[in-house]
Amino acid sequence: MMPWYQAFLMMIGVILALMALRIPVAFAFLIVNVIGVSIFMGGHFGLVQLAANASEALANYSLVPIPLFILMGELFFHTGVAQRVFVVVDQLLGSVRGRLAYVSIGGGTIFSALSGSSLGNVAMMGSTMYPEMHRKGYSDTLSIGPIIATGGLAAIIPPSGLAVVLGSLAGMDVGRLLLAGLVPGLLLAFSFAALVFVISFLRPEAAPQYETARISFAEKLSLIAVNLVPMALVIIVVMGLIIFGIATPTEAAAFGVVSVMLVAALFRQLTVKAIVQAASSAMKISGMIFMIILASTTFSQILSLSGATRGLVDWVQSVDFSLTAVLATMALVLIVLGAFLEPVGIMMLTIPVFMPLVQSYGVDPLWMGVFILIFIELGLATPPFGLALYVMLASAPGKSIIDLTRAVAPYLACSLLLVVLITLVPDIVLFLPSLAAR
Incomplete structure (x- = not known):
């Protein structure tokens, strides 16, 4: 048996090399799994076990919310209901300076809660909000910055598809993890x-003032009642079903899909074409995620069987690193990985190592889950390969990655401040899950 550090470096090194060759994440992990089971589980027996793990990994009830939450967001987008949210928030704000930036944050937060798709959020806001903000003379910091930053909220605010994946990979209660992200996600939106x-206030020229159509208070109430209340009810009921133990996350997700369809039907925007497009897109995304989950289950087992996981934990404890130093190192690793890998790939690489390590320090797994999700949100906007930057680049012709990075940098600082806050006050993350546990 090779030393744990050689096994660890071999497994991680081969994966990174395959990814550098642009092999899809799921297939990179499957290739490494075949190598790993051959070395550590004994040739033919290891391959048989790999096949058995495949069916066992996917025959998991906790994974069912993933395609349902994805379908919920795709319906919200393809039916055009999402567009109504942005239009209404815009009208409600009137002539407030920087109102289009607030619209991006407010509308994007609502869309995050209903879609669970960070890149979908950035793509939609980039194509709908940025051209108007650019035409009005908004600076990059108040146009591009809020769009990219708010897009990342979908990784944190429930119902987050990434949170469901993370909970499944880490063996956590998915419902409680979804609740754990609610307060941090809303705090982040308010900080933006x-x-x-x-x-x-400091740079009025960054958000030029211009005249807007005035609407009465009664008209504002009507807009809220007709357009926003139904959307808010969908979010509140889906999360309420989980908080009060009335429904499992799977049942709540199914209710959310039906609710979005009903709302779209009430707005007369539910068409066969929209349903087919939403279902097709959700099927493709879900298939990709399930392939990755399939590969990750065996990867975690191989790391454990090779002694790499236990060896790393023992080494860190023997060196006597403080918890602060360990978390800071993990944060740095997540930021670096975020610049090169997509979110699920990052989770597959880090969860098998990070979770046992922080649990040896007595850290609550739910808190660690939110910690990872925040840095995944950061990674989407981290150069040179943050995926959100490239999605936004398609909507901002003439801009470079450097321009986009400068625009979103102050918002990423807000995310780092949030990490400091939840580290000092863990109950920000753990309070809602504790209510659901009773």
């Missing part, structure tokens, strides 16, 4: 809005 206010 506060940042827009400060920038607009």
